Amino acid sequence: xxxxxxxxxxxxxxxxxxxxxxxxxxxxxxxxxxxxxxxxxxxxxxxxxxxxxxxxxxxxxxxxxxxxxxxxxxxxxxxxxxxxxxxxxxxxxxxxxxxxxxxxxxxxxxxxxxxxxxxxxxxxxxxxxxxxxxxxxxxxxxxxxxxxxxxxxxxx
Amino acid sequence: xxxxxxxxxxxxxxxxxxxxxxxxxxxxxxxxxxxxxxxxxxxxxxxxxxxxxxxxxxxxxxxxxxxxxxxxxxxxxxxxxxxxxxxxxxxxxxxxxxxxxxxxxxxxxxxxxxxxxxx
Numbered sequence: 001x002x003x004x005x006x007x008x009x010x011x012x013x014x015x016x017x018x019x020x021x022x023x024x025x026x027x028x029x030x031x032x033x034x035x036x037x038x039x040x041x042x043x044x045x046x047x048x049x050x051x052x053x054x055x056x057x058x059x060x061x062x063x064x065x066x067x068x069x070x071x072x073x074x075x076x077x078x079x080x081x082x083x084x085x086x087x088x089x090x091x092x093x094x095x096x097x098x099x100x101x102x103x104x105x106x107x108x109x110x111x112x113x114x115x116x117x118x119x120x121x122x123x124x125x126x127x128x129x130x131x132x133x134x135x136x137x138x139x140x141x142x143x144x145x146x147x148x149x150x151x152x153x154x155x156x
Numbered sequence: 157x158x159x160x161x162x163x164x165x166x167x168x169x170x171x172x173x174x175x176x177x178x179x180x181x182x183x184x185x186x187x188x189x190x191x192x193x194x195x196x197x198x199x200x201x202x203x204x205x206x207x208x209x210x211x212x213x214x215x216x217x218x219x220x221x222x223x224x225x226x227x228x229x230x231x232x233x234x235x236x237x238x239x240x241x242x243x244x245x246x247x248x249x250x251x252x253x254x255x256x257x258x259x260x261x262x263x264x265x266x267x268x269x270x271x272x273x274x275x
Contacts, residue, residue, distance in 0.1 A: 019259045073167060074174050082167065089165040092210065093258045096237025104240040110164060110212050 002130060006030045009057075009132055009143055012097045016090065017136055021072050028133035038117075039131065039144060042066075043083050045091035045111040052105025055127050055147035059091040065139030084113045094143065158183045160202040162193040162219065163235070164211040168258075172206055172235070175262050176269065190214030194222045201227070204272065207252070209236040209243070217250050224251040233272050235260060 010027050017025045033039060044060040066086050070078040073086070088111040095108045132143040159181035161172045169186045177184045185200050187193040190207075191214040197205065205223065209216035216234060223230050234247040237258040244255040256268040 016259050019261065074171055075167075085166040089167045092165065093237040096210065096258065097239045099243070100239035102240075104238075104242045106240075108210060108238075110210055 002128065005145060005147060006130055006132060008098050008101045009094065009145060010134075011101075012094045013132070013134060013143060015097065016094055021069070021136070023137060026135040028135070030130050030132045033129035033131045033144065039142065040114065040117050041141060042115070042117055043080075043087040044114040045084075045088040046114065047091050047095045047111050048109035049095075049106065049147055050109070050150075051107035052103065052150055053147050054150050055145070057091060057095045057108075057147070058144035059087060059094065059141070060144070061087055061090075061141035062139060065136065065141055068137060068139065080115070084115055088113045157181045157204065158185075158200060158202040160185050160187065160193065160196055160200055160205045162187045162190070162205060162211070162216065163208040164188045165208070168208065168235070171260070172265065175265050180269065188212075190216055190219030190222075193219045194226075197223045197230070198226055203231065204269070205230065205232045206235050207232050209234060209238055209247070217247060217252075220247065220250045220252050231272055233268055235265075235268075 014025055017023065041060040042063040043066060044058060047057045049055045049057060063083055066083040067078040070082055070086060075082055091111050099106050127146045127148050130145045133140060157180055159176055161169050161184065163169050173184050185196050187196045189211045207216040207220055220232050223232065231253045233254045233256060234252045235256045235258060239257055247255050254268055254272050256264060
């Protein structure tokens with residue numbers, strides 16, 4: 001399940017950047033994160049998952065990357081407010097797009113926006129945290145997935 | 157023509173406005189949730205609405221229904237990241253005139269508007 005989810009999200013990330021920027025991302029090797037690990041970059045957004053799955057999707061990116069993306073979206077003067085909004089919109093789009101493969105039971109919340117690299121990521125209910133790193137134009141960012149099927153019980 | 161843009165994302169509202177305002181629409185208003193969208197629609201009576209689905213307070217599909225109850229035949233283009241077929245089908249069932257999947261580009265948005273306005 002984890003491998004399938006990671007592949008699905010990797011495709012969604014690639015598709016987003018292909019569509020918006022026409023410059024492909026370089027996907028890194030996913031790895032397992034540790035609870036309470038400091039993984040946040042400058043701007044982050046969290047989306048809650050419910051329905052057939054439960055958990056969170058968290059996307060975090062550095063300011064420089066978002067400032068490089070914003071002009072491609074028609075924003076000539078990136079600022080922190082727009083960086084925060086962009087990371088929320090990206091998280092929403094990447095998460096919503098995986099419903100093509102996972103179905104409508106993969107229900108997503110509106111994004112919660114966070115700013116600051118001192119945010120500690122806490123997974124939900126002992127759910128494993130997988131990190132999908134990728135690079136775009138030399139800028140690194142991460143999608144963090146803490147998701148399990150709803151019928152699965154979290155390990156004690 | 158008048159345009160109402162409904163999306164909780166500031167980035168999306170600005171992108172849609174930049175693409176469409178001036179060329180086709182002389183007046184534009186925005187709303188960031190379904191509840192405000194319905195209120196704005198009743199006040200503004202736009203020719204076209206673009207409507208996100210996942211929003212706080214009231215989702216876009218509920219707003220579509222309420223707007224169409226007020227103005228049957230209102231032109232509403234749903235613009236959403238929810239990529240499952242069932243969502244698109246549901247949007248049309250509720251009365252949306254079209255469905256555009258995010259991420260959008262200037263081209264895809266213009267084409268969707270062309271389809272909407274020529275149907």
